[in-house]
Amino acid sequence: MKILTAAQVYQADKFTIEKQQITSDALMERAAIQIFEWIHARLHGAPVVIHIFCGIGNNGGDGIALARHLAEHGYNIKVYVVNYSEKRSKDFLLNMERLKDRKIWPEFMNPETVLPETQPNDIIVDAIFGIGLNRSPDDWVAKLIEHINNSQAFTLSVDIPSGLPVDQPLWKDSKVVFADYVLSFQTPKMVFFLPETGIHLENWEVLDIGLDNEFMMNVDSSFEYFQKHDIQSLYIPRKRFSHKGTYGHSVIIGGSYGKIGAVHLSGKACLKVGSGLVTLYVPECGYTPLQSSLPEAMVLTDGEEEYISKISLSIKPSAVGIGMGLGTEEETIQAFGNFLKSVKAPLVIDADGINILAKHLEFLKDMPKGTILTPHPKELERLVGPWANDFEKLEKAMRFSETYQCILVVKGANTIVISGEKGYVNSTGNPGMATAGSGDVLTGMITGLLAQGYNSLNASIFAVYLHGLAADLEVPAHGYESITASSMIDAIGKAFVELFRQPQPPNDNQPKG
Numbered sequence: 001m002k003i004l005t006a007a008q009v010y011q012a013d014k015f016t017i018e019k020q021q022i023t024s025d026a027l028m029e030r031a032a033i034q035i036f037e038w039i040h041a042r043l044h045g046a047p048v049v050i051h052i053f054c055g056i057g058n059n060g061g062d063g064i065a066l067a068r069h070l071a072e073h074g075y076n077i078k079v080y081v082v083n084y085s086e087k088r089s090k091d092f093l094l095n096m097e098r099l100k101d102r103k104i105w106p107e108f109m110n111p112e113t114v115l116p117e118t119q120p121n122d123i124i125v126d127a128i129f130g131i132g133l134n135r136s137p138d139d140w141v142a143k144l145i146e147h148i149n150n151s152q153a154f155t156l157s158v159d160i161p162s163g164l165p166v167d168q169p170l171w172k173d174s175k176v177v178f179a180d181y182v183l184s185f186q187t188p189k190m191v192f193f194l195p196e197t198g199i200h201l202e203n204w205e206v207l208d209i210g211l212d213n214e215f216m217m218n219v220d221s222s223f224e225y226f227q228k229h230d231i232q233s234l235y236i237p238r239k240r241f242s243h244k245g246t247y248g249h250s251v252i253i254g255g256s257y258g259k260i261g262a263v264h265l266s267g268k269a270c271l272k273v274g275s276g277l278v279t280l281y282v283p284e285c286g287y288t289p290l291q292s293s294l295p296e297a298m299v300l301t302d303g304e305e306e307y308i309s310k311i312s313l314s315i316k317p318s319a320v321g322i323g324m325g326l327g328t329e330e331e332t333i334q335a336f337g338n339f340l341k342s343v344k345a346p347l348v349i350d351a352d353g354i355n356i357l358a359k360h361l362e363f364l365k366d367m368p369k370g371t372i373l374t375p376h377p378k379e380l381e382r383l384v385g386p387w388a389n390d391f392e393k394l395e396k397a398m399r400f401s402e403t404y405q406c407i408l409v410v411k412g413a414n415t416i417v418i419s420g421e422k423g424y425v426n427s428t429g430n431p432g433m434a435t436a437g438s439g440d441v442l443t444g445m446i447t448g449l450l451a452q453g454y455n456s457l458n459a460s461i462f463a464v465y466l467h468g469l470a471a472d473l474e475v476p477a478h479g480y481e482s483i484t485a486s487s488m489i490d491a492i493g494k495a496f497v498e499l500f501r502q503p504q505p506p507n508d509n510q511p512k513g
């Protein structure tokens with residue numbers, strides 16, 4: 001699903017209105033009806049108090065139109081107009097007239113208005129600002145936003161939590177409505193996925209208001225949100241007359257004294273995504289533990305007891321994953337630099353591999369094109385330097401990816417795979433993944449997919465999605481807290497099955513016995 005900027009949404013609006021020969025009001029009506037239906041399907045007419053806070057632009061217009069539909073179905077509504085400007089939009093005014101025709105009189109709020117009381121069981125609809133917000137709200141509106149946030153009522157935001165800009169960082173000290181749920185029109189907004197701004201909402205959902213398909217297909221978005229059907233289309237099926245050689249020979253290089261477990265996790269995850277053969281290249285101290293804990297893998301050792309001092313492979317790998325638990329001994333750094341010069345296979349670099357690159361930028365010129373780097377935020381900062389905000393972080397990652405023609409897997413709650421000017425935002429995963437070794441598992445998975453012939457971008461996207469899905473499938477049995485890297489590996493098989501699980505037909509269609 002494409003993630004559009006505010007400017008692109010306005011273009012889509014204009015295009016749709018012209019092509020479908022409809023009025024802008026008709027589009028607002030679609031939006032309001034979609035929100036009404038969402039609420040009605042859950043409340044079934046319950047007499048709960050619904051406070052609807054409306055701005056004076058089209059976001060406010062949506063709120064006013066929603067109020068009309070709720071009133072017509074007998075809901076107990078209180079409507080407020082947050083009168084932050086004299087520049088009321090045409091469709092806001094049109095919907096105000098329709099509301100007044102039904103003898104519903106909103107309360108007009110200005111800087112002097114006493115803030116309305118709400119009860120914990122009430123519902124708040126936040127339609128104050130939408131995608132038109134272009135500066136920090138005035139002080140009195142900021143106070144209203146805080147008042148909404150201090151209430152314990154469930155808060156539903158229309159399109160975007162009021163106070164959040166769509167595609168730029170938040171203004172300093174600016175206030176934002178905390179949304180328990182956001183119903184966002186046609187496209188999720190990039191701010192939902194970034195840690196500085198994503199903290200202002202709990203859940204979101206996209207409502208299809210029928211913006212034109214031709215526009216949506218052709219618009220060139222910088223970011224895409226990838227979901228199950230996107231991943232299904234990347235899958236390379238296994239062939240009946242195949243053998244282990246068909247699925248590649250992965251080599252995992254890493255480990256040092258006390259950090260051999262990282263290689264075990266990567267190697268096992270690599271096998272579990274289907275790599276035909278896996279060889280682990282470790283210092284001598286890794287030999288016995290790995291041979292006894294992971295019998296499917298072969299082990300080659302460096303000769304040095306506690307760290308890697310040279311990397312010479314007697315085999316021709318299909319893909320290599322390097323860096324987990326590697327350490328940064330001087331000899332290891334030299335071995336890593338020399339390896340970059342000689343490696344021919346597709347490559348994934350993680351953890352200390354990234355840390356070495358960050359300290360030895362001269363190595364970057366030897367990094368093969370299409371190499372995948374998988375930094376967590378701290379490793380990314382070491383690599384590209386500090387950033388002022390999340391948008392600048394992505395800018396820097398894109399520049400780095402373009403300059404060195406590599407893929408950056410920017411790990412986080414929503415991992416974003418960066419390939420040049422494009423970013424792919426993951427839809428799976430949960431806070432249970434914030435646990436030791438979780439990243440090692442991901443690196444092994446990417447390596448295993450590369451070995452099977454997935455290209456760098458597809459291997460990254462596929463593995464990131466599957467990694468998150470495996471962790472999500474662990475939640476019902478383990479909760480977030482007791483998910484471990486090993487339990488994620490165990491769930492990789494379930495994740496593959498889930499990826500292709502067909503929805504169950506309704507019971508009526510079951511053959512009767």
Ligand SMILES: NC(=O)C1=CN([C@@H]2O[C@H](COP(=O)(O)OP(=O)(O)OC[C@H]3O[C@@H](n4cnc5c(N)ncnc54)[C@H](OP(=O)(O)O)[C@@H]3O)[C@@H](O)[C@H]2O)[C@@H](O)CC1
Pocket residue numbers: 009010012013027028031055056057058059060061062084085087089128129130131132133134135136137138158159160185186209211
């Ligand atoms: N295709 C879609 O997705 C559809 C979207 N629809 C809905 O339209 C919404 C966008 O509506 P919108 O363009 O009227 O902007 P909105 O957010 O209501 O702001 C109003 C005005 O406020 C102003 N302003 C800005 N910042 C300010 C501040 N801090 N303090 C005070 N004023 C401030 C600024 O005007 P300015 O003063 O800058 O001239 C701005 O124009 C969208 O989110 C969705 O809900 C649907 O109806 C139909 C289809």
Ligand SMILES: Nc1ncnc2c1ncn2[C@@H]1O[C@H](COP(=O)(O)OP(=O)(O)O)[C@@H](O)[C@H]1O
Pocket residue numbers: 351375376411412413414415428429430431432433434435436437438439440441442
């Ligand atoms: N809150 C979270 N929500 C979703 N995924 C998360 C969260 N925290 C961490 N992750 C994922 O877990 C992994 C952690 O990687 P990393 O920090 O490299 O772990 P380690 O170094 O211990 O192997 C990444 O894939 C990241 O996207």
Ligand SMILES: [K+]
Pocket residue numbers: 059126127128129130157158159160161162
């Ligand atoms: K809003």
